[in-house]
Amino acid sequence: MKNLLYILLLGLFIYSCSSTRDRDMQAGEEMVENDTVRIANDSLEYEIIIIDPGFSYFLNSMARPEGYYSQDYLENKNRFLVTDYNIRVNNPQRYDPNIYEMEINYDPQIDYGYDVNYKLYNYFVYLTRKHDQRFSVPTRL
Numbered sequence: 773m774k775n776l777l778y779i780l781l782l783g784l785f786i787y788s789c790s791s792t793r794d795r796d797m798q799a800g801e802e803m804v805e806n807d808t809v810r811i812a813n814d815s816l817e818y819e820i821i822i823i824d825p826g827f828s829y830f831l832n833s834m835a836r837p838e839g840y841y842s843q844d845y846l847e848n849k850n851r852f853l854v855t856d857y858n859i860r861v862n863n864p865q866r867y868d869p870n871i872y873e874m875e876i877n878y879d880p881q882i883d884y885g886y887d888v889n890y891k892l893y894n895y896f897v898y899l900t901r902k903h904d905q906r907f908s909v910p911t912r913l
Contacts, residue, residue, distance in 0.1 A: 818884070820876075820892065827898050835894045838886070846889035847880065852909040853896045854878040871903050 858875045860867040878884075878892070899905050 818888075820888065822891075822895055824898075826902065827895065830898045830901075831891065831894055835897065838890055841890070841893070843886045843889060846886070846893045849909060850878060850889055850892050850896075851880045853893070853907055856908045857896070868903075871899070871905070 854876045857872065860872040861875050864872070876892075896907060900907065
């Protein structure tokens, strides 16, 4: 199924169990264990599952609101961010394999819609903040 898109990030749960709090997150943030965000489009037969305590909070309270970016902007950013992310997945000696576990099969020829592109882009912004990661294409903070 070439239109199938899966991502499951379980290793982030282990990393997020540490007692230190990220300095970029707001002090009043309340982390929720087993925080799961599911992004799916059954008609295209793809699904993204993000399991990371704090991402749902970030998406609902700290991310730019839906509609702030155009779909073209998000698709262009995601094309480069996914490429950089997948390079990191394939280099576990250089990049933390607990952060970069599974490749993202993102095909720029497929119209995934605004919701998927918005949430995927914001996941990269979240990674940038939480894990102090820098991608080749900057994410707006």
